[in-house]
Amino acid sequence: MSYNQDMIEKYRxxxxxxxxxxxxxxxxxxxxxxxxxxSGSCPxxxxxxxxxxEIFMMxxxxxxxxxxxxxxxxxxxSCYNCIARCPRGLPITHIMHGLATYSQRLGLAPQNQPxxxxxxxxxxxLVKKGRVNELKLGLSLYFMNGFGEGIKTSLKMKDIGLNMLxxxxxxxxxxxxxxxxxxxxxxxxxxxxxxxxxxxxxxKSGS
Amino acid sequence: MSEVxxxxxxxxxxxxxxxxxxxxxxxxxxxxQVILVEKNPSIGGRVSQLYKxxxxxxxxxxxxxxxxxxxxxxxxxxVMTLTEVSGISGxxxxxxxxxxxxxRYVNENCTACGACAEAVESEFDDEYNYGLxxxxxxxxxxxxxxxxxxxxxxxxxxxxxxxxxxxxCKYDAVDLEMGDSESTITVGAxxxxxxxxxxxxxxxxxxxxxxxxxxxxxxEFERMLDPHGPxxxxxxxxxxxxxxxxxxFIQCAGSRDLNHLKHCSRICCMASLKQSTYLRExxxxxxxxxxxxxxxxxxxxxxxxxxxxxDDPNITFTKSKVASITEDKATGNPxxxxxxxxxxxxxxxxxxxxxLAIGMEPSVPANGFPMPVVLNExxxxxxxxxxxxxFAAGCSSDALDVNRAVQSATASALRAIQVINKVAGAEx
Numbered sequence: 001m002s003y004n005q006d007m008i009e010k011y012r013x014x015x016x017x018x019x020x021x022x023x024x025x026x027x028x029x030x031x032x033x034x035x036x037x038x039s040g041s042c043p044x045x046x047x048x049x050x051x052x053x054e055i056f057m058m059x060x061x062x063x064x065x066x067x068x069x070x071x072x073x074x075x076x077x078s079c080y081n082c083i084a085r086c087p088r089g090l091p092i093t094h095i096m097h098g099l100a101t102y103s104q105r106l107g108l109a110p111q112n113q114p115x116x117x118x119x120x121x122x123x124x125x126l127v128k129k130g131r132v133n134e135l136k137l138g139l140s141l142y143f144m145n146g147f148g149e150g151i152k153t154s155l156k157m158k159d160i161g162l163n164m165l166x167x168x169x170x171x172x173x174x175x176x177x178x179x180x181x182x183x184x185x186x187x188x189x190x191x192x193x194x195x196x197x198x199x200x201x202x203x204k205s206g207s
Numbered sequence: 208m209s210e211v212x213x214x215x216x217x218x219x220x221x222x223x224x225x226x227x228x229x230x231x232x233x234x235x236x237x238x239x240q241v242i243l244v245e246k247n248p249s250i251g252g253r254v255s256q257l258y259k260x261x262x263x264x265x266x267x268x269x270x271x272x273x274x275x276x277x278x279x280x281x282x283x284x285x286v287m288t289l290t291e292v293s294g295i296s297g298x299x300x301x302x303x304x305x306x307x308x309x310x311r312y313v314n315e316n317c318t319a320c321g322a323c324a325e326a327v328e329s330e331f332d333d334e335y336n337y338g339l340x341x342x343x344x345x346x347x348x349x350x351x352x353x354x355x356x357x358x359x360x361x362x363x364x365x366x367x368x369x370x371x372x373x374x375x376c377k378y379d380a381v382d383l384e385m386g387d388s389e390s391t392i393t394v395g396a397x398x399x400x401x402x403x404x405x406x407x408x409x410x411x412x413x414x415x416x417x418x419x420x421x422x423x424x425x426x427e428f429e430r431m432l433d434p435h436g437p438x439x440x441x442x443x444x445x446x447x448x449x450x451x452x453x454x455x456f457i458q459c460a461g462s463r464d465l466n467h468l469k470h471c472s473r474i475c476c477m478a479s480l481k482q483s484t485y486l487r488e489x490x491x492x493x494x495x496x497x498x499x500x501x502x503x504x505x506x507x508x509x510x511x512x513x514x515x516x517x518d519d520p521n522i523t524f525t526k527s528k529v530a531s532i533t534e535d536k537a538t539g540n541p542x543x544x545x546x547x548x549x550x551x552x553x554x555x556x557x558x559x560x561x562x563l564a565i566g567m568e569p570s571v572p573a574n575g576f577p578m579p580v581v582l583n584e585x586x587x588x589x590x591x592x593x594x595x596x597x598f599a600a601g602c603s604s605d606a607l608d609v610n611r612a613v614q615s616a617t618a619s620a621l622r623a624i625q626v627i628n629k630v631a632g633a634e635x
Binding site: 034036039045046051054084085 | 413464
């Protein structure tokens with residue numbers, strides 16, 4: 001049975017409890033008084049499918065799939081306007097990140113949401129060598145939505161790229177392997193251990 | 208000034224607003240000796256600045272008049288204005304209190320004829336109208352002020368204006384030689400009724416009270432309705448003096464907010480509901496009121512009032528705490544932004560005038576209390592045995608409406624009387 005199924009079984013019909021137990025800062029969700037200041041203060045507000053205030057109400061109303069499969073919490077840019085203004089001190093930014101992480105863990109995150117896609121690209125790039133390979137990350141970002149669009153974006157950015165080469169801010173040699181941290185094996189061991197600990201904590205069998 | 212006579216059977220009431228007046232009168236009418244001190248030149252307090260009370264919509268002027276008559280008729284009560292308490296020591300039944308009195312520069316000869324005000328040229332922001340208008344350097348605080356005497360602003364002392372005021376007075380009432388005085392009295396019990404102050408609206412940064420002229424507070428709006436007030440009783444926009452027929456009321460402006468006042472100020476819902484009726488009264492069917500709220504807290508019998516306003520087709524309710532206000536430069540209209548909770552619709556609504564239903568902050572002395580007092584986390588005085596015979600009345604004890612403030616004041620008067628009776632009993 002999948003981890004998602006496990007969680008559905010465990011919290012049958014009590015999504016608020018599921019969020020409280022599993023989402024970072026999730027126990028704050030019950031404190032929301034539905035005033036709407038977070039949604040009104042969000043600079044990306046109009047682009048959210050469900051603004052934070054609505055997400056909190058949906059959690060209480062047991063709309064599990066609608067929340068976890070939503071693109072909304074991936075829209076958060078961590079500007080912290082909502083946290084600064086929330087009259088009840090809810091760490092809304094952190095809750096949004098927590099919800100995104102949880103939906104990713106359950107395998108419910110929307111696969112075509114750009115923030116979600118980029119987060120995965122960034123993570124894969126970073127863990128490979130222990131340092132971000134900016135050339136490869138940039139290219140993978142350009143080609144994220146297909147070859148044609150990748151070429152178009154690359155051409156558009158070519159002047160910036162050439163200037164970066166000239167001023168030695170970027171090396172084309174990075175494409176072949178690139179630099180890494182000193183003890184890459186050690187880093188991988190640390191990450192593996194961290195994953196084990198995390199899985200043990202959340203009760204998920206190794207992946 | 209004549210000597211203040213007080214003993215440990217005297218009750219000191221600090222603050223001459225509705226709570227202080229009530230507590231002082233209740234105790235004095237029970238035969239106790241009472242001294243009422245007020246830091247302003249007149250008693251009356253913030254209730255005297257209201258146009259109407261809720262829920263009956265009667266004018267506070269009548270109530271004030273009745274209280275003033277009771278005060279004038281009572282021989283047990285002594286009123287000291289321009290006076291503050293600077294120190295308290297001792298214990299229940301025997302306190303030594305230091306009073307500091309600032310000069311009025313006008314003595315008992317004053318007949319309130321107003322000749323001094325006419326002669327004086329300098330003008331200052333009128334505190335009674337929250338700075339919406341100017342008053343002269345020699346002035347009567349407001350029409351019903353008590354004592355019925357003028358007062359000179361200390362800023363004009365030593366200038367030509369002060370001499371003009373003195374020369375204009377036919378009754379030899381202007382006394383420029385008056386100075387600060389201090390006295391120490393003994394009292395048995397203290398009733399603290401220093402009330403509240405409106406929360407500083409400028410601190411609510413997204414609402415732009417400090418940037419947009421057409422964003423006003425509920426207390427300022429109340430002054431606009433006074434026929435003798437800064438706008439002659441008309442609801443006008445501060446920016447261009449045009450009639451404001453489309454008015455938005457923002458609830459919980461400063462209240463129920465960890466960034467501002469944590470507590471619910473309790474009066475603001477009813478205040479805005481009441482003020483929406485002013486709008487209808489003035490502009491009839493042309494009036495359009497919008498109340499932005501988290502939830503309307505009108506309890507028990509005052510919910511009838513809420514239902515009455517709700518039935519008015521010209522007053523709409525939007526369940527949303529407004530997130531921010533911007534200004535439409537062309538019209539001067541404040542534009543309210545937010546998301547409502549009934550359908551999660553994003554709105555950007557322009558209104559001609561915005562009234563912030565401002566929260567109540569306890570009015571604590573600038574240098575702290577003159578004796579150790581147990582306060583709650585919002586800064587209101589707790590009813591605690593450690594406070595001895597120091598009893599809070601009205602808005603010193605909690606955010607209260609007039610009705611409950613008077614109840615609280617009567618209760619504190621009774622507490623003080625019990626202390627005095629005990630002292631009297633012990634002394635035989």
